[in-house]
Amino acid sequence: MTPPARTQAAIELLDAIIDAARAKGAPADRLIADYFRTRRYAGSKDRRAVRELVYRAIRLCGPVPARGRAAMHALSIADPDLAPLFDGSPHGPEPLVVDELPAPTGIAPKWLVERLAKSGIARDEAKALLERAPLDLRVNSLKASRDTIELPEQGSPLSTPQGLRMPTGLPVENWPAYRDGLIEVQDLGSQWACEAVAPQAGETIVDLCAGAGGKTLALAAATGNEAQIIAADTDARRLGNLRPRAQKAGAQIAETILLNPGKEAEGLSTLSGKADRVLIDAPCSGTGTWRRNPESRWRLDPAELKRLTKLQDHVLDTGAGLVRPGGRLIYVTCSLLNEEGANRFDSFLSRHEGWQAEPVPIAPGTLRGMGVRLTPYRDGTDGFFIAIARAPC
Structure with missing residues (x-):
């Protein structure tokens, strides 16, 4: 997929995610998986790139965007490298026009931002809610110990007795230790x-x-x-x-x-x-x-x-x-x-x-x-x- 085609795919996925959010439908992860299940031409790099675009746009937009194109427009303002990808090329999005409005950005819808602030969650506390989450594991002490377990990645010990923090994105579900019940994914x-x-x-x-x-x-x-x-x-x-x-x-x-x-x-x-x-x-x-x-x-x-x-x-x-x-x-x-x-x-x-x-x-x-x-x-x-x-x- 070309970069513009990846951008258009992200727009289409955002449309589906926005509609599902309004209807209390399927979560984003499932919609993304279903989208690529019917698009076998998209390689692993394409899927990762599109997924990254989708989640960057979701995190940026506080209120529900009108459509996926408006969300990607907002992201292109935050990241100017994306703006040229609205080029009208085959499989890419149509060019942006002068009076086209981006989706509003922020932490969340206004009423929810206000509720969070009243609950003591504002400024840096609120911004941290939209950062990428780490990958935390719990070593299952019925079968192993954090001190002796051998894993493909060592990880960093956490403050809990059997906790480990791994680099985000590791395929731990494919590890023998996960398959055999030695570790669990747990924040x-x-x-x-x-x-x-x-x-x-x-x-x-x-x-x-x-x-x-x-x-x-x-x-x-x-x-x-x-x-x-x-x-x-x-x-x-x-x-x-x-x-x-x-x-x-x-x-x-x-x-x-x-x-x-x-x-x-x-x-x-x-x-x-x-x-x-x-x-x-x-x-x-x-x-x-x-x-x-x-x-x-x-x-x-x-x-x-x-x-x-x-x-x-x-x-x-x-x-x-x-x-x-x-x-x-x-x-x-x-x-x-x-x-x-x-x-x-x-x-x-x-x-x-x-x-x-x-x-x-x-x-x-x-x-x-x-x-x-x-x-x-x-x-x-x-x-x-x-x-x-x-x-x-």
Whole structure:
């Protein structure tokens, strides 16, 4: 593909991503993969170049662009080397005209920038949300150790017990260590969230919003398979991925429970008041993960945020019913908005008499309300809010 053809391909992909964002459709990664699946003529260098253009444009444009051409126009202003590629050549974009408007740039839509600022995320903190994310690994201590594992790339030790940071873009999924369950891809912030759970051997631990089980596997490894770990979720597809992942990792999961949305308590009735620890990695807006999913900020609107906060309250109340007297509930969200973090935890404590906030036992982070916040700018992690509540005895 010629450079102009790559630019036109990026415009076409941006059109699809913009339409999907408005319709809450497929994520950008899937759309890019589907696009090239039907264009076999595009080589690996072409695919990398087009993908890079697409994500540069996404990161640059705060509000949802009108169309992909406007987004690429904005990128050509930021990077003048791109402007000559609008040359009208075969398979390339038509030339830009004098009165053609570029897409507006910025961190996010205006209402969301304001919400972030009220939550203490502005200026450098906000800009860091759109930087490229690092590639972090967790060495699976059930099978290996960070000190002795041999990998194609050495990596840099992280502040967690088994964390490694690798150069971005390495094909770790093709490594034998990944295939054999010796390593997992897991952001440093997610690893610290698991450390905050502080799981102990012999305990009953419920991962209430387990998804595909990344944190579930980390908890099993941290306890040396000596805790009873139950993974639950309402998403059958994601939860179905946990069993094969656990088998590969050598992790013993006591039970996986597929829950009926809105009736989670019924599906968990046998665990009522019995769990030593309940981890709630709550569904959220994902503002803390924009480095990995920058187009997600185009999908969020006030109505969706309101829906998510109601869901978070519901999940917190459900989790509280599982905790034994004196047990702990650990609330985690990869959002940096107060509405989904400190405010939700404060609201939980106000609804549940006798519950007490406890210090979060991790080294990084800054205090936010009754919990701790991790941010890309200050901590080199995805954005997280973590808080712990202890049930009355």
